[in-house]
Amino acid sequence: MAQRTVLVVLFDDVQSLDVTGPVEVFAGADKHVPGTYRVRTASLDGGAVRTSSGLTLVPDTALADAPAPHTLLVPGGQGTRVPDPRLTEWLREHGPRAERLVSVCTGAILLAEAGLLDGRRATTHWAYSDTLARNHPAIEVDAEPIYVRDGHVSTSAGVTAGIDLALALVEEDLGREVALGVARHLVVFLRRPGNQAQFSAQLRAQTARREPLREVQQWIAEHPGGDLGVESLAARALLSPRHFARAFRTETGMTPGRYVDRVRLEHARRLLEDTGEGVEEISRASGYGTPEAMRRAFVRALATSPAEYRRRFRPAPVR
The missing domain is CATH 3.40.50.880 (Class I glutamine amidotransferase (GATase) domain)
Structure with a gap:
């Protein structure tokens, strides 16, 4: 060679x-x-x-x-x-x-x-x-x-x-x-594909100035499998859905739906990489509801299925 x-x-x-x-x-x-x-x-x-x-x-x-x-x-x-x-x-x-x-x-x-x-x-x-x-x-x-x-x-x-x-x-x-x-x-994982995003949803978006919106951002990160529709999130921020959606985008640079999508994808990827949980359990825990919905999200964002993502990028155990 x-x-x-x-x-x-x-x-x-x-x-x-x-x-x-x-x-x-x-x-x-x-x-x-x-x-x-x-x-x-x-x-x-x-x-x-x-x-x-x-x-x-x-x-x-x-x-x-x-x-x-x-x-x-x-x-x-x-x-x-x-x-x-x-x-x-x-x-x-x-x-x-x-x-x-x-x-x-x-x-x-x-x-x-x-x-x-x-x-x-x-x-x-x-x-x-x-x-x-x-x-x-x-x-x-x-x-x-x-x-x-x-x-x-x-x-x-x-x-x-x-x-x-x-x-x-x-x-x-x-x-x-x-x-x-x-x-x-080098104590690094050989697992990050080139199409992985440069940073997490929390880093990608700006931190909201107003406390209610910051609390909503934190709630989304801690409850990716919960009800994260605009109406539910707006109620948590004590705002009307229309006012909430406009304020969230203005202060974070991202719509609530886009932010939720990124958080859920990041959460699912982390579970696929770091746990042995099944795809069905991960889809529920990440807010997708069904494996098919999670598969569509992965193909759309990462051009790969959850199963293939896990196969390629979950680190092998170090012996």
């Missing part, structure tokens, strides 16, 4: 975890199967860079002297806000030569500035997806998934999503058992 060179681009104000997370995955895979990956780091001039948290990273070499990579990995961080034109030009010239092009978090902005995402579907950190879409209309930006793979180009959301993507690439290269071994060593 030919050794794959993974070249990680470094720059000032890079997010350190965007670098070290994937690096640990590929380095760990090479320990499991020696000779499969050669990880190298490079900055524009070969000098040390200071991360956004203040850590100093010393690269192996300058980009001009870097080996031709199989996988070119571009991390994110504050340093992507105003990209160095020299780095953008280097990516424009060398990016197309890599067999696999990968970005973590706002590293997608650097790839976009270099024209490497035009005509492709991509993601980035949720907080910057609108900016990416606005500045680069030729890119199909999807803010929902933790990572997106479009041909040989892969983009991921923030920080830990880079680990998920790196594990998926290792699984593609070396098989699930190797990827699972790396995940166990």
